[in-house]
Amino acid sequence: MTGLSRFLFILPVSLFSLATLAGGEEAKPELDGFHAKMALEFGHLWSGENRGTNSSRTVSTNLDLVPLNRNIVTLTYQSQSRENWNYFAGFKGILWWPFSTEIGEPGSRTVRVEPHLSILKAQWEFGSGLEASFIEFGFIPYKYNRDARNLGEYLYRSGTYPGDIVTTDGYQFMDHAFYDAYGIHARFNTLDGLVTHDLNLFTEAVIEPIGDITPAYELGLKASRFELGAGAAYNRGIAYRPSKSRPVDEDNLYIEVKADPAKGYAYYKGPFMGAPSEVREDPSKPYAVLHRWTQRGIKLMARAAIDLGDLLPEDLGSTDDLRIYGELAVLGLENQPYYYESLLQRMPIMVGINLPTFKLLNMFSVQAEYYDGKFNNVSQSDRSSVPIWTVANYSTRDLDTYKPSKWRWSLYGKKSLNPLLNVNFQVASDHLRLRNALSTRSDYALTPNPSSWYYLLKLEMGI
Amino acid sequence: MKPLFPKNRLPKRVAAMAVLFAMSAALAQPDGIDKNKLIIKGFVDFGHLVNGYNYYAPDDLGKDISWLPLNRANVLVIQEYSAGKFDAAFGLSGLIWWPYGQGKSANISERVMQVKPMVPVARARWKFGEPTGTEASLQVGTFSYKYNPDAKNLGEYLYRSGTYPGMLVTGEGWLLMNRAGNYSHGALLSMSHLGGMFKHNVSLFMETVYYPVGDFSPGYDATFTSKWFEIGGGAVLNHGIAFRPSNLAPKDPTNTYLEIRGKTANGADTVVKGRADKITPPAVPSDTNVTYWTIKGIKLMGRAALNLGHVLPEAIRGPEDLRFFIEAALLGVKDYPLFYEKKSERIPIMAGVNLPTFKLLDVFSVQGEIYKSPYSDGTKFVREGLPTWQTGTVDSSKSTADDFKWSIYAKKSVNKAFTVYAQAASDHFRLTDAAFSTSNIPLTNTWNHDWYYLFRLEFNLR
Numbered sequence: 001m002t003g004l005s006r007f008l009f010i011l012p013v014s015l016f017s018l019a020t021l022a023g024g025e026e027a028k029p030e031l032d033g034f035h036a037k038m039a040l041e042f043g044h045l046w047s048g049e050n051r052g053t054n055s056s057r058t059v060s061t062n063l064d065l066v067p068l069n070r071n072i073v074t075l076t077y078q079s080q081s082r083e084n085w086n087y088f089a090g091f092k093g094i095l096w097w098p099f100s101t102e103i104g105e106p107g108s109r110t111v112r113v114e115p116h117l118s119i120l121k122a123q124w125e126f127g128s129g130l131e132a133s134f135i136e137f138g139f140i141p142y143k144y145n146r147d148a149r150n151l152g153e154y155l156y157r158s159g160t161y162p163g164d165i166v167t168t169d170g171y172q173f174m175d176h177a178f179y180d181a182y183g184i185h186a187r188f189n190t191l192d193g194l195v196t197h198d199l200n201l202f203t204e205a206v207i208e209p210i211g212d213i214t215p216a217y218e219l220g221l222k223a224s225r226f227e228l229g230a231g232a233a234y235n236r237g238i239a240y241r242p243s244k245s246r247p248v249d250e251d252n253l254y255i256e257v258k259a260d261p262a263k264g265y266a267y268y269k270g271p272f273m274g275a276p277s278e279v280r281e282d283p284s285k286p287y288a289v290l291h292r293w294t295q296r297g298i299k300l301m302a303r304a305a306i307d308l309g310d311l312l313p314e315d316l317g318s319t320d321d322l323r324i325y326g327e328l329a330v331l332g333l334e335n336q337p338y339y340y341e342s343l344l345q346r347m348p349i350m351v352g353i354n355l356p357t358f359k360l361l362n363m364f365s366v367q368a369e370y371y372d373g374k375f376n377n378v379s380q381s382d383r384s385s386v387p388i389w390t391v392a393n394y395s396t397r398d399l400d401t402y403k404p405s406k407w408r409w410s411l412y413g414k415k416s417l418n419p420l421l422n423v424n425f426q427v428a429s430d431h432l433r434l435r436n437a438l439s440t441r442s443d444y445a446l447t448p449n450p451s452s453w454y455y456l457l458k459l460e461m462g463i
Numbered sequence: 464m465k466p467l468f469p470k471n472r473l474p475k476r477v478a479a480m481a482v483l484f485a486m487s488a489a490l491a492q493p494d495g496i497d498k499n500k501l502i503i504k505g506f507v508d509f510g511h512l513v514n515g516y517n518y519y520a521p522d523d524l525g526k527d528i529s530w531l532p533l534n535r536a537n538v539l540v541i542q543e544y545s546a547g548k549f550d551a552a553f554g555l556s557g558l559i560w561w562p563y564g565q566g567k568s569a570n571i572s573e574r575v576m577q578v579k580p581m582v583p584v585a586r587a588r589w590k591f592g593e594p595t596g597t598e599a600s601l602q603v604g605t606f607s608y609k610y611n612p613d614a615k616n617l618g619e620y621l622y623r624s625g626t627y628p629g630m631l632v633t634g635e636g637w638l639l640m641n642r643a644g645n646y647s648h649g650a651l652l653s654m655s656h657l658g659g660m661f662k663h664n665v666s667l668f669m670e671t672v673y674y675p676v677g678d679f680s681p682g683y684d685a686t687f688t689s690k691w692f693e694i695g696g697g698a699v700l701n702h703g704i705a706f707r708p709s710n711l712a713p714k715d716p717t718n719t720y721l722e723i724r725g726k727t728a729n730g731a732d733t734v735v736k737g738r739a740d741k742i743t744p745p746a747v748p749s750d751t752n753v754t755y756w757t758i759k760g761i762k763l764m765g766r767a768a769l770n771l772g773h774v775l776p777e778a779i780r781g782p783e784d785l786r787f788f789i790e791a792a793l794l795g796v797k798d799y800p801l802f803y804e805k806k807s808e809r810i811p812i813m814a815g816v817n818l819p820t821f822k823l824l825d826v827f828s829v830q831g832e833i834y835k836s837p838y839s840d841g842t843k844f845v846r847e848g849l850p851t852w853q854t855g856t857v858d859s860s861k862s863t864a865d866d867f868k869w870s871i872y873a874k875k876s877v878n879k880a881f882t883v884y885a886q887a888a889s890d891h892f893r894l895t896d897a898a899f900s901t902s903n904i905p906l907t908n909t910w911n912h913d914w915y916y917l918f919r920l921e922f923n924l925r
């Protein structure tokens with residue numbers, strides 16, 4: 001066994017050993033609770049645009065007033081065995097409509113239900129009081145930044161190469177600013193809860209190669225008036241077949257072609273797919289491969305929040321009022337040619353504030369984001385698992401026809417009418433992407449500039 | 464940069480819908496849960512399409528589809544609770560089904576057993592008023608809406624049938640029995656007066672299946688019920704609230720009807736009429752009338768029932784015995800050339816009776832239907848979103864074989880946990896393929912030849 005193989009073998013063994021801690025005569029789970037929840041969502045993409053690549057050009061379709069309705073039913077069981085093991089299992093059905101810009105076959109647009117797990121985890125608690133900690137594993141809705149109502153929460157749900165920022169999975173648009181993690185999460189509370197450490201091993205669930213593991217660490221500091229956090233995730237740091245993270249596909253080659261007047265070749269340096277067709281089709285391969293892009297990379301995150309809510313009179317303030325916060329990330333520490341040449345273009349920054357509404361709402365969050373990424377098309381990344389942005393015109397990087405917006409914004413409000421019923425709303429120009437009948441995401445974000453936006457209203461009820 | 468609020472859109476309509484949605488929440492002020500019920504149910508269907516015909520069958524499958532198995536199994540979990548004047552019901556279900564219509568050469572995943580997740584209900588409701596006087600409720604979400612209790616299979620035209628074209632529906636291709644209602648997504652305001660004798664409903668349901676998805680159809684229906692009879696009526700403005708009205712009446716040649724007056728090359732007066740892509744204009748046109756067919760239209764419905772069950776001795780009488788009923792609808796008030804020239808061809812009429820079985824069964828319903836539409840192929844509408852019929856596949860203008868439908872339905876509750884159903888019918892039977900496309904022509908299109916039967920065992924587990 002190589003060192004890596006040994007390590008990869010240790011992982012499942014450790015997981016199994018952890019599970020055996022739950023064994024013993026007293027381990028029979030006791031039913032603790034059944035929870036049922038329903039969300040009715042109504043809304044429209046008020047002003048939007050769908051861009052797609054057609055041959056060597058991008059085409060645009062107007063998407064104004066596309067309905068964004070969803071009904072989501074969630075059924076969850078929670079149980080406990082001994083005093084320190086908790087189990088959660090939940091199932092979710094999302095009533096949705098596939099996204100399509102054409103009339104198409106009925107199956108491409110009619111109502112359907114997407115089955116999802118909402119949670120499936122076992123959690124082992126240890127320690128006590130303010131230093132109570134836990135280890136959990138399974139399918140975990142994971143969230144580290146409680147202020148990220150829509151924008152932000154970059155560390156896990158955003159890509160590395162390419163640094164695709166995610167605010168929806170295409171099925172759920174609200175209250176989904178978390179990462180659907182599959183793996184292990186350990187939380188250690190120290191210094192009476194002042195400092196937290198989170199260790200994560202999450203597996204890749206969407207983009208090939210599936211199953212690679214991303215180790216991550218987060219440090220949190222929480223005081224009465226402020227909160228600080230920072231973290232790092234080594235995307236696909238534990239890869240079972242590392243060669244797959246750096247595919248040998250032609251569209252993943254960065255090449256150099258020496259000038260050859262005899263063949264009529266001019267000097268060229270850039271993506272293989274952007275080279276002249278006679279070079280690409282020349283069986284003698286008259287080029288040198290300088291680089292192959294990789295999915296593997298380090299993401300960094302830092303966040304801060306200051307809580308000024310106690311400046312408000314107690315009878316006029318809600319829990320998170322007047323909280324000012326920000327989050328910054330680096331989506332790939334290492335530069336790679338062409339697509340990833342500037343670190344500043346891989347740094348999304350989110351800032352926000354929870355405005356006081358004098359108890360009219362429980363929360364009213366205003367968020368803005370700055371991201372100077374020059375690309376937005378995830379077609380090849382999503383469909384071919386190649387770690388590049390999709391470009392139609394390599395010489396201009398499509399910037400002659402498309403200038404991604406640097407700014408995004410989001411308003412989020414929540415009102416609990418009673419313990420059974422909440423009303424939420426969201427108005428945003430974020431990274432909205434919808435899914436078609438084959439579950440493929442739209443290539444570009446559908447709200448490509450700050451004046452394109454959508455709204456959603458949600459009734460949420462449950463017991 | 465585009466303006467934040469485009470002027471040529473429908474901000475008022477959208478704002479009104481959003482306000483209605485938000486206001487519905489503000490009505491609920493429950494203090495705590497009064498009732499809490501978890502329903503777990505399952506059923507198993509067994510049956511066959513005894514005789515049937517698929518006009519669009521792949522070559523390697525054959526158009527004769529006799530003895531096609533119609534088996535299904537379903538498990539559903541529904542949580543209900545009420546708190547004061549507020550109540551909610553929502554659940555999930557899984558249906559075992561078999562995709563239909565794929566040939567032998569199709570990928571096996573398009574033919575083998577599949578499980579379809581479903582949301583059978585997800586709705587919230589607020590009640591107002593007093594049960595002894597005027598009572599009302601407003602519900603929003605996804606729920607099955609049924610206005611005609613006598614329509615066990617045929618009928619229930621107002622919401623689930625089309626307008627232009629007037630496609631009749633008795634099933635969506637997955638669940639094959641007990642589907643004589645409209646799987647509705649939207650809002651319903653129900654009011655009841657005179658201790659329940661007079662009921663009426665204002666509906667705002669969203670189009671969920673046919674293009675353009677997302678439009679809303681405002682509707683109204685009313686029912687007056689007495690001991691001996693029941694009458695009802697209603698109207699729906701199909702796609703009345705359209706977010707992109709141009710999608711309802713596409714201006715392409717296949718959806719354009721032209722009537723062109725002019726002169727031939729010889730100088731004679733002539734009138735050329737027909738679909739724009741099918742006609743040749745006169746050599747010298749002088750005057751042209753243009754008509755675009757549209758999906759938008761008004762549907763009307765009237766129904767009546769005569770309840771003679773009271774003449775039977777109470778000891779041998781089932782609750783729905785000896786009830787005679789009828790329902791008729793006009794699927795599109797306005798005439799349009801070519802496909803929709805006669806109202807009589809857009810009026811389906813269903814009539815039936817619940818025969819007494821002397822308590823052997825809970826219900827034994829016999830229904831018949833007449834619908835003299837010369838067309839029955841919905842391909843143009845279903846697949847291309849055009850408000851026209853497909854012609855040429857099945858030339859029913861020369862035949863009345865598809866003008867009549869029939870259905871026999873029976874139900875027997877064995878005990879609280881176990882109910883048996885049976886249905887035999889030649890109705891508007893459609894099945895769904897692996898790509899979720901439903902048959903464009905009913906598979907039982909010939910009333911005196913094509914039919915199916917189904918048995919259902921239903922278990923209430925909780």
